[in-house]
Amino acid sequence: MAGQGRRGRxxxxxxxxxxxxxxxxxxxxxxxxxxxxxxxxxxxxxSKGTVYLYFDSKELLFEEVIRRYIVPRIERATGAGxxxxxxxxxxxxxxxxxxxxEIVGSDLRYIMRLLIAEGGRFPHLLRFYHAEVIxxxxxxxxxxxxxxxxxxxxxxxxxxxxxxxxxAPAVLAMLWKLLFDDFQPLDLxxxxxxxxxxxxxxxxxxxxxxxxxxxx
Amino acid sequence: MAGQGRRGRxxxxxxxxxxxxxxxxxxxxxxxxxxxxxxxxxxxxxSKGTVYLYFDSKELLFEEVIRRYIVPRIERATGAGxxxxxxxxxxxxxxxxxxxxEIVGSDLRYIMRLLIAEGGRFPHLLRFYHAEVIxxxxxxxxxxxxxxxxxxxxxxxxxxxxxxxxxAPAVLAMLWKLLFDDFQPLDLxxxxxxxxxxxxxxxxxxxxxxxxxxxx
Amino acid sequence: MAGQGRRGRxxxxxxxxxxxxxxxxxxxxxxxxxxxxxxxxxxxxxSKGTVYLYFDSKELLFEEVIRRYIVPRIERATGAGxxxxxxxxxxxxxxxxxxxxEIVGSDLRYIMRLLIAEGGRFPHLLRFYHAEVIxxxxxxxxxxxxxxxxxxxxxxxxxxxxxxxxxAPAVLAMLWKLLFDDFQPLDLxxxxxxxxxxxxxxxxxxxxxxxxxxxx
Amino acid sequence: MAGQGRRGRxxxxxxxxxxxxxxxxxxxxxxxxxxxxxxxxxxxxxSKGTVYLYFDSKELLFEEVIRRYIVPRIERATGAGxxxxxxxxxxxxxxxxxxxxEIVGSDLRYIMRLLIAEGGRFPHLLRFYHAEVIxxxxxxxxxxxxxxxxxxxxxxxxxxxxxxxxxAPAVLAMLWKLLFDDFQPLDLxxxxxxxxxxxxxxxxxxxxxxxxxxxx
DNA sequence: AATGAATGAGACTTCATTCAT
DNA sequence: AATGAATGAAGTCTCATTCAT
Numbered sequence: 001m002a003g004q005g006r007r008g009r010x011x012x013x014x015x016x017x018x019x020x021x022x023x024x025x026x027x028x029x030x031x032x033x034x035x036x037x038x039x040x041x042x043x044x045x046x047s048k049g050t051v052y053l054y055f056d057s058k059e060l061l062f063e064e065v066i067r068r069y070i071v072p073r074i075e076r077a078t079g080a081g082x083x084x085x086x087x088x089x090x091x092x093x094x095x096x097x098x099x100x101x102e103i104v105g106s107d108l109r110y111i112m113r114l115l116i117a118e119g120g121r122f123p124h125l126l127r128f129y130h131a132e133v134i135x136x137x138x139x140x141x142x143x144x145x146x147x148x149x150x151x152x153x154x155x156x157x158x159x160x161x162x163x164x165x166x167x168a169p170a171v172l173a174m175l176w177k178l179l180f181d182d183f184q185p186l187d188l189x190x191x192x193x194x195x196x197x198x199x200x201x202x203x204x205x206x207x208x209x210x211x212x213x214x215x216x
Numbered sequence: 217m218a219g220q221g222r223r224g225r226x227x228x229x230x231x232x233x234x235x236x237x238x239x240x241x242x243x244x245x246x247x248x249x250x251x252x253x254x255x256x257x258x259x260x261x262x263s264k265g266t267v268y269l270y271f272d273s274k275e276l277l278f279e280e281v282i283r284r285y286i287v288p289r290i291e292r293a294t295g296a297g298x299x300x301x302x303x304x305x306x307x308x309x310x311x312x313x314x315x316x317x318e319i320v321g322s323d324l325r326y327i328m329r330l331l332i333a334e335g336g337r338f339p340h341l342l343r344f345y346h347a348e349v350i351x352x353x354x355x356x357x358x359x360x361x362x363x364x365x366x367x368x369x370x371x372x373x374x375x376x377x378x379x380x381x382x383x384a385p386a387v388l389a390m391l392w393k394l395l396f397d398d399f400q401p402l403d404l405x406x407x408x409x410x411x412x413x414x415x416x417x418x419x420x421x422x423x424x425x426x427x428x429x430x431x432x
Numbered sequence: 433m434a435g436q437g438r439r440g441r442x443x444x445x446x447x448x449x450x451x452x453x454x455x456x457x458x459x460x461x462x463x464x465x466x467x468x469x470x471x472x473x474x475x476x477x478x479s480k481g482t483v484y485l486y487f488d489s490k491e492l493l494f495e496e497v498i499r500r501y502i503v504p505r506i507e508r509a510t511g512a513g514x515x516x517x518x519x520x521x522x523x524x525x526x527x528x529x530x531x532x533x534e535i536v537g538s539d540l541r542y543i544m545r546l547l548i549a550e551g552g553r554f555p556h557l558l559r560f561y562h563a564e565v566i567x568x569x570x571x572x573x574x575x576x577x578x579x580x581x582x583x584x585x586x587x588x589x590x591x592x593x594x595x596x597x598x599x600a601p602a603v604l605a606m607l608w609k610l611l612f613d614d615f616q617p618l619d620l621x622x623x624x625x626x627x628x629x630x631x632x633x634x635x636x637x638x639x640x641x642x643x644x645x646x647x648x
Numbered sequence: 649m650a651g652q653g654r655r656g657r658x659x660x661x662x663x664x665x666x667x668x669x670x671x672x673x674x675x676x677x678x679x680x681x682x683x684x685x686x687x688x689x690x691x692x693x694x695s696k697g698t699v700y701l702y703f704d705s706k707e708l709l710f711e712e713v714i715r716r717y718i719v720p721r722i723e724r725a726t727g728a729g730x731x732x733x734x735x736x737x738x739x740x741x742x743x744x745x746x747x748x749x750e751i752v753g754s755d756l757r758y759i760m761r762l763l764i765a766e767g768g769r770f771p772h773l774l775r776f777y778h779a780e781v782i783x784x785x786x787x788x789x790x791x792x793x794x795x796x797x798x799x800x801x802x803x804x805x806x807x808x809x810x811x812x813x814x815x816a817p818a819v820l821a822m823l824w825k826l827l828f829d830d831f832q833p834l835d836l837x838x839x840x841x842x843x844x845x846x847x848x849x850x851x852x853x854x855x856x857x858x859x860x861x862x863x864x
Numbered sequence: 865a866a867t868g869a870a871t872g873a874g875a876c877t878t879c880a881t882t883c884a885t
Numbered sequence: 886a887a888t889g890a891a892t893g894a895a896g897t898c899t900c901a902t903t904c905a906t
Binding site: 029030031032033034113115116117118119120121123126127130131134135155157158159161162164165167168169171172173175176178179180182183184186190191193194195197198199200201202203 | 247250329332333334343375383388389392394400411413414418
């Protein structure tokens with residue numbers, strides 16, 4: 001009763017998943033060049049040759065893996081506060097919290113590291129990531145900011161054009177975890193609070209509107 | 217007629233500098249594993265063997281290069297608004313501007329990328345970078361924040377313990393330049409303004425003090 | 433149709449044997465440092481990389497090869513005149529003859545040369561050779577000498593403690609074959625006779641016992 | 649008043665001597681291939697380039713060194729018991745003692761090792777060594793043996809044609825010192841006695857002449 | 865004559881990829 | 886479909902030799 005493609009440890013797609021997962025671990029740990037196909041195979045519990053039945057080359061395996069692990073995250077990360085009728089501030093709080101939860105604290109940070117490290121050699125991946133993850137996320141933030149400005153919650157400022165800034169502390173936290181956490185650990189919970197605090201405080205309207213004047 | 221030890225294109229130290237510069241370029245472009253000693257040599261205008269007269273191995277060359285390019289930056293970057301009697305806000309503005317100028321806009325961002333990419337294999341470099349660059353920078357920011365709080369310029373908040381947040385948008389800008397600038401260029405000048413604007417606005421004291429901690 | 437693991441030119445063990453044999457030839461001909469893995473591979477009819485599937489490094493290949501060629505010789509060489517009830521003299525004659533046959537005339541002399549040449553860098557091999565070959569051989573000779581003295585066949589002399597001397601002419605013959613045979617060939621048969629003759633004549637008891645110790 | 653060729657540390661010949669001595673040590677310790685010109689130069693207290701002012705290549709340096717250190721030994725070693733009117737036995741005793749003293753116990757054994765190890769690649773050296781050292785030594789022994797047979801001191805035997813056998817234990821002792829002395833030290837003095845004892849005993853005439861008969 | 869920096873051929877070793885079984 | 890032995894290109898590092906000073 002076992003379908004056509006079956007054999008041993010699952011369907012072909014399941015097989016490919018196992019390989020991709022093993023590959024992700026190896027790439028994340030060692031980087032593209034230093035990861036060995038042999039180790040990926042061993043980790044996946046198969047032989048080296050089998051890897052090539054599912055992926056044509058190390059480069060394609062790498063690209064496939066990145067793509068495969070980015071997409072599902074997007075689904076979860078976006079559409080956080082969607083559809084609910086919340087204040088702009090409440091929406092932003094949710095987005096930021098989601099960001100820490102889904103990306104900074106998860107193993108997606110290893111994918112981020114891979115993109116930073118190997119992006120130069122895989123520009124399509126960067127483009128893909130930019131289009132599928134970054135742009136979407138930024139759009140969500142921008143819309144919320146605009147809504148807040150329109151409703152009078154937020155003061156009007158250039159920040160609307162630079163939603164990057166809103167997410168920046170979370171990205172930094174991600175890097176910190178990767179690089180310096182061994183030397184000086186970072187309390188993500190409290191950082192997230194300080195982050196939310198200062199950003200929202202910076203956004204809120206006040207009576208007297210400040211003139212920025214970033215001049216020397 | 218010029219001193220001892222000369223030959224060809226300069227003193228031994230100049231020669232080492234040339235090699236280090238070439239190595240930095242190659243490492244920055246390709247990463248540690250993919251950079252080839254041969255290419256570094258060619259770029260430095262010397263032969264493969266000569267590299268080994270100045271650096272004992274590829275690993276040591278890498279470490280040496282990173283260190284060599286971090287140290288001089290520190291000198292310049294530290295002591296930004298030192299010694300002058302400025303308001304805390306003015307000092308922060310100067311620090312942030314300096315940050316964009318010295319790090320985000322300079323080739324130090326390639327060093328950062330290398331550290332992110334290869335840090336796992338060179339933990340001493342991470343420790344070194346943390347001690348020499350990050351810690352110092354954070355101390356300068358922390359002190360200024362504290363001064364602002366003491367003088368009443370800034371409201372009191374957890375941010376004093378998380379100076380990371382202050383610098384975060386600049387770090388993000390650096391990453392953006394490395395990764396996505398080709399797809400969606402970033403106007404550093406205006407980003408810096410938006411950054412300064414929101415951060416300082418977020419820090420300033422107001423009449424009604426905000427209650428933070430909108431946590432989970 | 434033949435078992436598992438087959439491929440090309442035989443079982444893995446046969447393959448390792450072929451490589452070891454090729455390596456022995458190359459090492460014997462050129463010495464450790466001057467032998468090239470590439471040549472060993474070519475001689476074995478395989479590619480360079482394959483050598484490393486069977487032996488982890490040039491050094492280990494060398495050690496393994498030496499060991500591999502010493503052990504089987506031991507089996508054959510020891511137990512020469514064992515178990516038979518012969519006079520001590522007859523036993524010695526057999527041992528000496530065996531010695532010429534198994535060592536001097538065989539390719540074990542190339543192993544000896546390698547040990548002499550490279551022993552400094554491979555002390556474990558020297559220790560191994562001493563323990564497995566030299567010690568055993570010397571014990572066999574010593575026992576026979578002692579038996580001869582006890583039975584009155586041989587006169588009592590310091591030679592019992594220096595069985596080296598008994599074997600010395602054969603060792604010399606081995607060296608000669610390696611070094612000078614091209615210039616002045618050595619007739620092994622007749623040398624062996626002269627050797628046996630003088631040694632046994634030197635050992636035999638006579639009426640008047642000689643006073644040794646003509647020392648300095 | 650310093651001649652023409654003088655400078656710094658001695659005449660050119662003295663310089664060459666220093667280099668040759670350093671080279672001998674390095675070659676003896678490491679073998680031809682593993683010895684580095686740089687180390688030889690350092691040991692000689694000069695720079696690498698200078699070696700090439702005195703010797704055209706590593707190979708020629710090696711050959712020169714061997715030759716240079718063999719010749720003076722010959723002068724001393726040969727002509728041991730020459731010219732004196734001694735019995736054949738007394739002459740042999742002197743020759744054997746001289747052999748142990750000049751060769752086995754001296755650093756000439758390192759030269760011997762070099763010849764054994766590298767002889768294959770330097771056949772002229774082997775030929776030279778054979779002609780200048782071995783042949784002469786063997787001639788001296790042969791003549792003494794013949795004298796002893798003629799005078800009735802020694803019994804007539806095939807040994808006259810195999811003077812190698814007479815020297816063999818000393819050669820073996822030399823090898824032993826090189827290879828196994830660390831594991832099982834050899835008392836040269838007592839070995840020399842046992843050697844002399846058995847050889848001379850084997851040579852001496854007796855009443856009943858033995859028939860060798862090396863048969864099965 | 866002496867130096868020692870520079871060269872570049874050459875050797876070991878790794879590993880992505882292929883392919884016979 | 887799966888295996889894993891085999892391949893060989895490529896990369897790091899060494900060191901004999903050269904040569905400008």
